[in-house]
Amino acid sequence: MKKDGTWADEKAQGVWDEYKKKAGQPFSKEDNDAYLEAADGINKDGSVYGVGCLSQFYYPLPDLSKTSQELPPSSIVLQLEEQLKTTQQDLNTTQQELKATQQEVKRYKESSEEEKREFQRMMLDFKNEMARMSEVLHCSDYSIMTPDFSH
DSSP states (O other), rough: OTTTTTSSSSHHHHHHHHHHHHHHSSTTTTHHHHHHTHHHHHHOOOOOTTTBBTTHHHHHOTTTSSOOOOOOOOHHHHHHHHHHHHHHHHHHHHHHHHHHHHHHHHHHHHHHHHHHHHHEEEEEEEEHEEEEEEEEOSSSOOGGSSSSOOO
């Protein structure tokens, strides 16, 4: 609260109103707990709103080294390990399928290119044969007898 009796901000007013609802006797342990609850607990930086650097004297942080952290039950760990193993197997299978598909596409492209070259060679042979036949038959324009496959 400022010297003129007004609140520094709306949050300060809200904390005070909430504190008054929860508080019992002045300066009791319950008051501290009520204020801590009204101020939304200890901040990430270890302070309490409105108390600032004095927070550590009124609201000491718990000693985390002494608290036991609960581990998930072993059945959950085993289940997660099994899921991980299955996921890894699925990933390996998918990678193998992808590799096989890539090889198949590569073979198809190679085969397609080879067939294209063979077709072009056959068409050239056909065109040459038609030219030879036109000479034998004394046709001057053999192009009308051969379709254009160059496209």
